[in-house]
Amino acid sequence: MRRYTVNECKVQFPSLSRNESLSRSAAAAFAMQCDPTVEEIAAIKTAVSEAVTNAIVHGYRDMNGVVELVMRLYSDNTVYIQIKDKGRGIPDIKQAMEPAYTTAPADEERSGLGFTVMESFMDKVRVRSAENRGTAVTMEKRLTGKRDDER
Amino acid sequence: MLKIYNDGKRITAALSGDIDHHAAREFRTVLDETISHSRPELLILDMEQVGFMDSSGIGLILGRLRTVRASGGEILIKNARPEIGAVIRLSGLGTLLVEPKKQEAKL
Numbered sequence: 001m002r003r004y005t006v007n008e009c010k011v012q013f014p015s016l017s018r019n020e021s022l023s024r025s026a027a028a029a030f031a032m033q034c035d036p037t038v039e040e041i042a043a044i045k046t047a048v049s050e051a052v053t054n055a056i057v058h059g060y061r062d063m064n065g066v067v068e069l070v071m072r073l074y075s076d077n078t079v080y081i082q083i084k085d086k087g088r089g090i091p092d093i094k095q096a097m098e099p100a101y102t103t104a105p106a107d108e109e110r111s112g113l114g115f116t117v118m119e120s121f122m123d124k125v126r127v128r129s130a131e132n133r134g135t136a137v138t139m140e141k142r143l144t145g146k147r148d149d150e151r
Numbered sequence: 152m153l154k155i156y157n158d159g160k161r162i163t164a165a166l167s168g169d170i171d172h173h174a175a176r177e178f179r180t181v182l183d184e185t186i187s188h189s190r191p192e193l194l195i196l197d198m199e200q201v202g203f204m205d206s207s208g209i210g211l212i213l214g215r216l217r218t219v220r221a222s223g224g225e226i227l228i229k230n231a232r233p234e235i236g237a238v239i240r241l242s243g244l245g246t247l248l249v250e251p252k253k254q255e256a257k258l
């Protein structure tokens with residue numbers, strides 16, 4: 001049976017670092033309808049925080065813009081999350097996803113592990129990007145709990 | 152956000168709140184003041200009150216590890232939640248972890 005969308009939510013916010021915590025709290029709140037485990041919630045929060053931080057630190061480096069967070073819950077209890085910016089884009093996605101690779105200056109102490117964390121905590125991570133157009137990170141994680149409408 | 156307990160050469164920094172990119176700067180400032188002032192042989196980062204940490208926390212720990220080790224000291228991390236421990240292990244800093252905290256299965 002083809003999965004269908006059970007619920008959807010879109011959040012937009014300016015690229016301010018204080019919105020990193022807002023975005024992961026929104027994602028955690030959205031996932032709650034699936035009775036997630038502590039680990040699942042932590043995984044989603046961490047992955048969202050990484051992607052949103054990338055949008056703020058890299059996508060909108062030296063500029064301000066809007067970050068969009070789209071969350072979807074599918075009928076197979078998969079949480080779909082997309083984080084989109086209209087910033088600088090990533091010239092070489094493969095390189096950007098390598099562990100410990102970062103383009104940020106050393107004094108910012110970026111570990112370069114954002115994508116590594118996302119890939120470790122989520123089932124699927126896909127990155128699309130175009131220079132000076134922006135970046136979209138799409139992630140999915142299937143949750144083990146039951147939805148509130150199934151219980 | 153951060154309390155420092157200093158008993159000579161051994162310093163415990165009890166961190167609290169979320170450690171992300173936004174919060175890292177303040178943690179960094181206070182930790183660096185402590186490190187340059189006391190040159191600890193052992194800096195213990197107590198994560199009991201830290202509810203969240205992403206890879207920005209790894210950058211924070213790595214930076215402090217560099218300065219502490221430069222003067223012959225070491226860092227240990229205690230009371231990290233399992234999910235924070237997972238991020239730390241992913242970065243290769245798992246050897247700094249002590250006393251993993253028991254986790255609850257469900258919210």
